[in-house]
Amino acid sequence: MESHQLEELINTSKELFHSKNYKKAISGFKVAHKHFQDIGDDLNSAEMANNLCVALLLDGKKKEALSIVEGTDIIFQNHNDSLKQAMALGNKASALEALSKFDEAMDVYQRSAELLESIGDTEYLPQILKSLSMIQLRRGKQFESLVSMQQSLDKKNKRSLKDRFMKFLLKIPFKFSR
Numbered sequence: 587m588e589s590h591q592l593e594e595l596i597n598t599s600k601e602l603f604h605s606k607n608y609k610k611a612i613s614g615f616k617v618a619h620k621h622f623q624d625i626g627d628d629l630n631s632a633e634m635a636n637n638l639c640v641a642l643l644l645d646g647k648k649k650e651a652l653s654i655v656e657g658t659d660i661i662f663q664n665h666n667d668s669l670k671q672a673m674a675l676g677n678k679a680s681a682l683e684a685l686s687k688f689d690e691a692m693d694v695y696q697r698s699a700e701l702l703e704s705i706g707d708t709e710y711l712p713q714i715l716k717s718l719s720m721i722q723l724r725r726g727k728q729f730e731s732l733v734s735m736q737q738s739l740d741k742k743n744k745r746s747l748k749d750r751f752m753k754f755l756l757k758i759p760f761k762f763s764r
Contacts, residue, residue: 587621599637608645615641619654629665632658632674639677643684652681669710672701676714683721692721 587595599614615638622631635654642651655677662671675698682691695718702711 592618592621596634603637603641606644608641611641612638612645612647628661629667632661633670636670636674636677639681643677643680648681648684652678652685655681668701668705669707672698672705672707672714673710675701676710676717679714679717683717688721688725692718692725695721 595614596618599611599618602608602614603611615634619631619634619638622628622634635658639651639655642648642654655674659671659674659678662668662674675694679691679694679698682688682694695714699711699714699718702714
C-alpha cells in the first residue's frame, strides 16, 4: 500500500469514527493495523490498535477491544511516549470495565492516572479519574470515589457550571470528616 493511500485510509477511518459509523471505521483501522504489523512498524501498529479498541468498544465488541489493545502500553513505553502509554492503559481499562472486570479496570485506570499525573497532563487525567471514581462507587468504595472525583474536578482546566457545583457538593462530606 502506498503511503498516500494509507494516510487517506486512516483519515477516512477517523472521519467515519467521528460520524459514528463505527463498523466502517473498524474496517479501515483493521486494514491500517495489519499493514503496520506486516511491515514491522510496532509504533503505528499500536496507534491503530488503540483507535480500533475505542471503535470496537463503541460498537459493542468488548472482548475484541480488549484483545487488540493488550500490550500496546508496553510498545509506547518502549518508545518513551508516556502520554500514549497512559492513553493505551485508559483504553485497556475501559475494555476491562465494559467486560465487568471492575477490580482489574480500577488497577489499570489507577496506573494510567499516575502516569498522566507524572507528565503533568490536564487533558486526559480528569477523564481517567472520573472513570476510576465511577467504578469505585460501583464497588462500594464511596470515600475513594469521592476523592477520585474531587481530583478529577481539580485537574480540569475549564470547569462548567455543573463541574463547579459538583466540586462544591463534594466538599460537604469532607467538612464532616474533620
